[in-house]
Amino acid sequence: MAKLVYNTEVRKRGYDWYNADEYSERLNIWDLERSDLSKRVKAGVLKRMKEDYAENFLLAPIDPSITAQRTIKPMDTNAWVSFYRVAEKTKVGTDKPLPDDEIRAELLKFFKQHGIGVGHSIDFKYMRESLVMINDLYLARDEKNMEEVYRILKGSRMENTNFDFNHIERFYFDIKAKLSLTDEGELNMVIEVVSFFDFILYDFLFSKGVLQRWFICKHCEQDFQSSRKKDYCSIRCKRRTAYERQLSKTIGKKLTKEQKAKISEAATRRKK
Numbered sequence: 721m722a723k724l725v726y727n728t729e730v731r732k733r734g735y736d737w738y739n740a741d742e743y744s745e746r747l748n749i750w751d752l753e754r755s756d757l758s759k760r761v762k763a764g765v766l767k768r769m770k771e772d773y774a775e776n777f778l779l780a781p782i783d784p785s786i787t788a789q790r791t792i793k794p795m796d797t798n799a800w801v802s803f804y805r806v807a808e809k810t811k812v813g814t815d816k817p818l819p820d821d822e823i824r825a826e827l828l829k830f831f832k833q834h835g836i837g838v839g840h841s842i843d844f845k846y847m848r849e850s851l852v853m854i855n856d857l858y859l860a861r862d863e864k865n866m867e868e869v870y871r872i873l874k875g876s877r878m879e880n881t882n883f884d885f886n887h888i889e890r891f892y893f894d895i896k897a898k899l900s901l902t903d904e905g906e907l908n909m910v911i912e913v914v915s916f917f918d919f920i921l922y923d924f925l926f927s928k929g930v931l932q933r934w935f936i937c938k939h940c941e942q943d944f945q946s947s948r949k950k951d952y953c954s955i956r957c958k959r960r961t962a963y964e965r966q967l968s969k970t971i972g973k974k975l976t977k978e979q980k981a982k983i984s985e986a987a988t989r990r991k992k
Contacts (some may be wrong), residue, residue, distance in 0.1 A: 723910050724926065725794050726919035728835030732789040735831050737777035737824050737844060740769040750784035751839030777824065779831060779842040791835075795916075799834050800924040804854050806830050812848060813855035823848060842916060850917055857924060 738746065748762065769778075781788065807813060810823045817823070827847055836842055853872060860868035898910045913919040935950055936942070939957035944950075952958040 723908070724797065724913055724919060724922055725910055726913040726916065727837065728793065728795050729838055730791045730793065730833070730835035731781045731783065733782045735779050735828060735836065736782050737828075738780055739777065740773050743773075743778040743780050744769060746780040746784040747839065749786075750781055773843055777844040779827075779836060779844075779847075793835070795834055795919055797923065798927060800854060800920050800927065802830055802834065803851070803920050804858055804924075807851040807855035810851065812851045813859070820844070820848075823851070827851075836916060840916065846917075850920065854920060854924065857921075 744762070806823075806826045806829075810818045810826050812818075812823065818826075824844055827844075831842075853875075857869065857872050860866075860872060896911070898912065900908050900910070902908060911922065913922060935944055935946060935953075937944055937953040937957050938951045939961045940953065942953060944953035952961065
């Protein structure tokens with residue numbers, strides 16, 4: 721199985737939305753390669769940013785300094801699920817979405833958890849469009865409407881990706897991957913994704929597309945997630961319930977919660 725890689729940094733203080741001027745100031749500190757540019761070049765870049773992102777917001781670290789506490793890591797697989805949850809919560813796929821400031825607040829929570837690429841420009845209008853896209857794409861695949869899936873992908877703006885939609889039942893696209901051998905002689909394939917949007921889309925396409933649902937364990941009564949209906953959060957809880965059921969039959973009455981707790985404590989002590 722190919723491994724998707726989109727390297728990000730997760731900053732402890734998180735991120736916020738800024739206009740072009742504020743973003744440019746932070747970018748000069750955040751992106752070390754940009755700090756070497758001349759004042760003339762920086763002024764030209766800022767002018768272009770003001771034109772491209774007029775009345776828009778850009779995402780940048782609250783503390784962009786190199787000394788800020790941060791973690792560099794690949795973005796988590798199945799991050800598309802969290803991104804879809806943002807779309808679902810903000811109702812961007814409906815005719816009554818939440819106000820933009822509330823949508824931006826939910827996106828900040830997502831990026832604080834998952835991070836963004838160093839120096840990558842992420843603007844709000846594009847993120848809002850991306851939320852609508854992942855919402856529509858999930859619903860289309862959930863309804864097994866491949867014609868709609870193709871339509872959405874045709875309108876996507878993936879970088880360095882060539883789609884072929886000349887086939888009725890399937891589509892093809894070109895990807896760039898790196899192959900390497902492990903010490904054990906196994907072949908690894910790594911797809912280095914060039915942008916956040918590409919990662920989320922590939923992450924969705926390569927997944928099973930099944931969302932985790934919440935259930936309550938019938939033994940420990942704790943919430944847990946699963947892609948299908950389950951009564952117990954773990955094998956341990958399932959076995960403990962079977963044991964208690966058998967014990968209640970032996971003594972001829974249903975066990976109380978207090979009795980179950982004592983049995984569980986006794987079993988834990990025996991293991992120790």
